[in-house]
Amino acid sequence: MVVPSATSLRVAVTGAAGSLARDIIPGLVARGHEVIGIDRREEVSFSGARWETCSIADRDRVSAIFAGCDAVIHLAGIPLEDDWESILAVNIDGTQAVLEAARRAGVRRVILASSIHAAGFVPVPEPGMTLDDAVPVRPNTFYGVSKAALEALGSLYHDRWGLEVVCVRIASRFARPQDERMLRTWLSPADAVRLFDAALTAPDVGYRVVWGVSANTRGYLSHAGGASIGFEPHDDAEAYAAQVEGRVTAWDERYIGGSFCSPTPPRFEALAGGAR
Numbered sequence: 700m701v702v703p704s705a706t707s708l709r710v711a712v713t714g715a716a717g718s719l720a721r722d723i724i725p726g727l728v729a730r731g732h733e734v735i736g737i738d739r740r741e742e743v744s745f746s747g748a749r750w751e752t753c754s755i756a757d758r759d760r761v762s763a764i765f766a767g768c769d770a771v772i773h774l775a776g777i778p779l780e781d782d783w784e785s786i787l788a789v790n791i792d793g794t795q796a797v798l799e800a801a802r803r804a805g806v807r808r809v810i811l812a813s814s815i816h817a818a819g820f821v822p823v824p825e826p827g828m829t830l831d832d833a834v835p836v837r838p839n840t841f842y843g844v845s846k847a848a849l850e851a852l853g854s855l856y857h858d859r860w861g862l863e864v865v866c867v868r869i870a871s872r873f874a875r876p877q878d879e880r881m882l883r884t885w886l887s888p889a890d891a892v893r894l895f896d897a898a899l900t901a902p903d904v905g906y907r908v909v910w911g912v913s914a915n916t917r918g919y920l921s922h923a924g925g926a927s928i929g930f931e932p933h934d935d936a937e938a939y940a941a942q943v944e945g946r947v948t949a950w951d952e953r954y955i956g957g958s959f960c961s962p963t964p965p966r967f968e969a970l971a972g973g974a975r
């Protein structure tokens with residue numbers, strides 16, 4: 700049963716045709732939020748959500764779409780490694796464009812999709828230890844650098860212009876864990892909805908960085924940041940342990956960013972339909 704959110708908000712979601720957005724938009728609508736989906740790709744039909752086909756690079760149009768919104772969830776971007784010019788244009792310049800459009804439109808809060816890969820070269824902690832939500836950045840790719848820049852831009856827009864900003868360091872958001880690393884880093888689709896709803900509705904968030912991760916038995920990412928905004932994960936990757944046992948690399952055991960730390964990190968072009 701979906702519990703309606705305590706507060707119903709008008710929320711613009713960039714990257715609305717992407718896989719994470721497809722997980723969370725129906726959940727946010729079900730919780731009573733009014734959602735405007737924005738993507739440069741063709742319209743995706745979400746019951747109860749409005750659609751705008753638009754690039755985040757179109758600053759004036761994005762600002763006009765944001766007018767009257769309480770919050771923005773910024774998911775648009777390249778989600779894997781790519782060449783520097785593309786990462787710079789889409790993930791870094793694009794994030795500045797979204798924050799600037801939000802500031803111009805008078806939006807109160809922006810939630811930014813950061814990534815575990817902003818800190819990917821942080822070593823896997825000793826058993827029983829957890830990593831703080833705001834562990835300093837140690838990017839493992841140009842992609843990770845773009846997420847470090849996203850967090851820095853969010854910090855600037857909070858401190859200089861007063862926007863409330865939550866950076867969600869999403870760990871591994873998949874329908875189910877794909878390998879042993881994800882027994883530690885999995886964020887379930889249902890917990891992703893809970894997390895973004897909490898980031899939208901928590902009072903007075905200021906600027907903060909929180910891990911996006913489920914309640915995994917083997918987890919090593921702190922839940923303190925999530926708890927500070929009222930996020931209560933329900934799911935545990937352990938339920939899938941038997942299915943992924945043995946699927947592990949030396950990179951997974953060494954660094955929290957796993958194979959993204961290898962000389963051949965997963966690349967965007969390799970994605971089917973990864974057209975720009």
Ligand SMILES: NC(=O)c1ccc[n+]([C@@H]2O[C@H](COP(=O)([O-])OP(=O)(O)OC[C@H]3O[C@@H](n4cnc5c(N)ncnc54)[C@H](O)[C@@H]3O)[C@@H](O)[C@H]2O)c1
Pocket residue numbers: 713714715716717718719720737738739740753754755756773774775776777778779789793812813814815868869870871872873
């Ligand atoms: N999925 C994960 O496990 C994960 C983990 C960490 C971080 N993230 C971040 O979450 C966000 C969403 O990830 P995803 O897995 O849904 O990726 P995705 O590739 O499925 O979705 C990204 C969407 O952004 C859109 N987009 C790209 N450039 C755009 C532009 N200039 N203007 C408008 N729309 C544009 C694409 O068309 C696409 O629909 C990304 O920022 C990604 O880096 C995802």
